[in-house]
Amino acid sequence: MKVHLFYSSLPKEQIDLDVFENVVDFLQQSKGPIQFTAGKLDYRHEITPLSVRPQFSSNETIFHSISLNKKLALPKQKGEIRTWNSAEEFRTQKGKIEEPEPEPSPDFPKKEAYMPWDYFFDQCRSFREIHAIPDQDHVFLLSNMGNDKNWFGSIGPSGRDYFIHTANWDYFFKDADEQFPIAYEVVVWLLRHLMFTDRQSMLTGIHSKPKGCANDFCQNKEEIQLKMRTADVCHFCMEKLQANSYNPLYLAQILEVFERVRVNLLFRERAALLNKPCRIEVLGFSRQLFLPDLGNTELKLNPKEKTLYLFFLNHPEGVRLTHLCDHKRELEQLYSRFVRSGDQGGVREAIERLVDRTDSNQHEVLSRIKKKIVRAVGSKMAPLYLISGDRDEPKKIALDREFVLYRD
Ligand SMILES: [Zn+2]
Incomplete structure (x- = not known):
C-alpha cells in the first residue's frame, strides 16, 4: 500500500515545513508494508477562502478544571425510587459532574478561514494528475486551511483521497508536537479503509459517541485526546476488521503508529511529574x-x-x-x-x-x-x-x- 502525503504551497494553507517533515519521518519509521512518501502541490495563483467564522465557541473551550472544593449538600431525608427501562437507559442515568463556567479568555474570539471539502479533494486530484499517482494509491493533503464542517480530516469521493487539518492542535495537546495527532489522523483513515468497503460506510461507520476507539468521531473536539491516549480499537471495529480480508501486517503497522503516538503524548504529559528522562x-x-x-x-x-x-x-x-x-x-x-x-x-x-x-x-x-x-x-x-x-x-x-x- 502506497500513501502519498503532500502539502499545498499556497501561503494560507501551507503547513509548517518542519512539522510536515516530522510527520513524514514519524510515519516512515513505522515498520510494515505501508509505504509513506512526501510531495508538494505548487500553485502559481492565490485563492480567496470561502468565508471566515469565529473559531471556537465557549462550550469548546478546552482546558477547564473540575471544582472539587464545594460544600457537601445535606442528604435528602427520604430515599427516592428510580426506574429504568433498558440497560442503555441505566448506563446513561449516571449523574453529571458540574463544571464551572469557563473563564472568558482575552485571546478570544479568534477567526479562521475555511473552504468546502470539495476544494481539498480537487487539490488531491490535481496532485494525482501532476505526479501520475496510480488509482490504487492513497493521497493525503495536509493543510492549515480550515474546512466548512470543521472536521479534523475527511475522505473524498474517490475513496482514496483525504485531507487532514493541520492547524490549531495546540488547543488540544499542551507541549505536544502537532506531528503526533496529525500522523495519528492519517493512519486512522487507513484503518477505516481496512474496515469499510466504500466512502459512505466509512463516513457513517464512525462512532458518534466516543468509545476511546480510533474510530471515534469526536464531535466535541476535546474527545480527540481520549482516543489518542487510549491508542485502542474497540470490539465492534475489531470484528469489522476480522470480517474483511487484507494483509494483517497493515493493521499491525497502524497499531504500532497509534502506540507510538500514545507513548509520546503520555511521556510529555508525565515528564514533569516523573522527572525521569528517556534514554x-x-x-x-x-x-x-x-x-x-x-x-x-x-x-x-x-x-x-x-x-x-x-x-x-x-x-x-x-x-x-x-x-x-x-x-x-x-x-x-x-x-x-x-x-x-x-x-x-x-x-x-x-x-x-x-x-x-x-x-x-x-x-x-x-x-x-x-x-x-x-x-x-x-x-x-x-x-x-x-x-x-x-x-x-x-x-x-x-x-x-x-x-x-x-x-x-
Ligand atoms: Zn470502534
Missing part, C-alpha cells in the same frame, strides 16, 4: 540516535549536527565553544564516519568552519540541534538534552550518562 540509544557504526522510551523514535541529525552532539555526549564535563578548536581531531574522526566520501580535505574544511566562532556555521548547527531536540522530547524535558551553558562557561549536555546506551 538515548546510540546505534552502530553510523551512530544513529534513538529514543527507546518514546516508541524508539529516531532523533535524526545530519552529519554535522550528529558530530557536535556526540562530541558533547563524550564530554560530560563540558567544553567551552572557544575551546572547540582544541578538539579538531576528535571532531574530524566523528564527522568522517557520517560522510560517505573519503575526501579528507572536505572533512577538515567542514570541521574548521564548525569550530570557528566567527563563522555563523557553529551557531546554525547548534540552533538546529536545539530545534530537533525540543521537537523530539518536548520543551519540558529538552533542557536535559540540549548543549547548553551560560555565556563564557563550558557548554554541556546535562543528561546523566547512565541514560545513554551505546550499542553495536
Whole structure:
C-alpha cells in the first residue's frame, strides 16, 4: 500500500515545513508494508477562502478544571425510587459532574478561514494528475486551511483521497508536537479503509459517541485526546476488521503508529511529574540516535549536527565553544564516519568552519540541534538534552550518562 502525503504551497494553507517533515519521518519509521512518501502541490495563483467564522465557541473551550472544593449538600431525608427501562437507559442515568463556567479568555474570539471539502479533494486530484499517482494509491493533503464542517480530516469521493487539518492542535495537546495527532489522523483513515468497503460506510461507520476507539468521531473536539491516549480499537471495529480480508501486517503497522503516538503524548504529559528522562540509544557504526522510551523514535541529525552532539555526549564535563578548536581531531574522526566520501580535505574544511566562532556555521548547527531536540522530547524535558551553558562557561549536555546506551 502506497500513501502519498503532500502539502499545498499556497501561503494560507501551507503547513509548517518542519512539522510536515516530522510527520513524514514519524510515519516512515513505522515498520510494515505501508509505504509513506512526501510531495508538494505548487500553485502559481492565490485563492480567496470561502468565508471566515469565529473559531471556537465557549462550550469548546478546552482546558477547564473540575471544582472539587464545594460544600457537601445535606442528604435528602427520604430515599427516592428510580426506574429504568433498558440497560442503555441505566448506563446513561449516571449523574453529571458540574463544571464551572469557563473563564472568558482575552485571546478570544479568534477567526479562521475555511473552504468546502470539495476544494481539498480537487487539490488531491490535481496532485494525482501532476505526479501520475496510480488509482490504487492513497493521497493525503495536509493543510492549515480550515474546512466548512470543521472536521479534523475527511475522505473524498474517490475513496482514496483525504485531507487532514493541520492547524490549531495546540488547543488540544499542551507541549505536544502537532506531528503526533496529525500522523495519528492519517493512519486512522487507513484503518477505516481496512474496515469499510466504500466512502459512505466509512463516513457513517464512525462512532458518534466516543468509545476511546480510533474510530471515534469526536464531535466535541476535546474527545480527540481520549482516543489518542487510549491508542485502542474497540470490539465492534475489531470484528469489522476480522470480517474483511487484507494483509494483517497493515493493521499491525497502524497499531504500532497509534502506540507510538500514545507513548509520546503520555511521556510529555508525565515528564514533569516523573522527572525521569528517556534514554538515548546510540546505534552502530553510523551512530544513529534513538529514543527507546518514546516508541524508539529516531532523533535524526545530519552529519554535522550528529558530530557536535556526540562530541558533547563524550564530554560530560563540558567544553567551552572557544575551546572547540582544541578538539579538531576528535571532531574530524566523528564527522568522517557520517560522510560517505573519503575526501579528507572536505572533512577538515567542514570541521574548521564548525569550530570557528566567527563563522555563523557553529551557531546554525547548534540552533538546529536545539530545534530537533525540543521537537523530539518536548520543551519540558529538552533542557536535559540540549548543549547548553551560560555565556563564557563550558557548554554541556546535562543528561546523566547512565541514560545513554551505546550499542553495536
Ligand atoms: Zn470502534
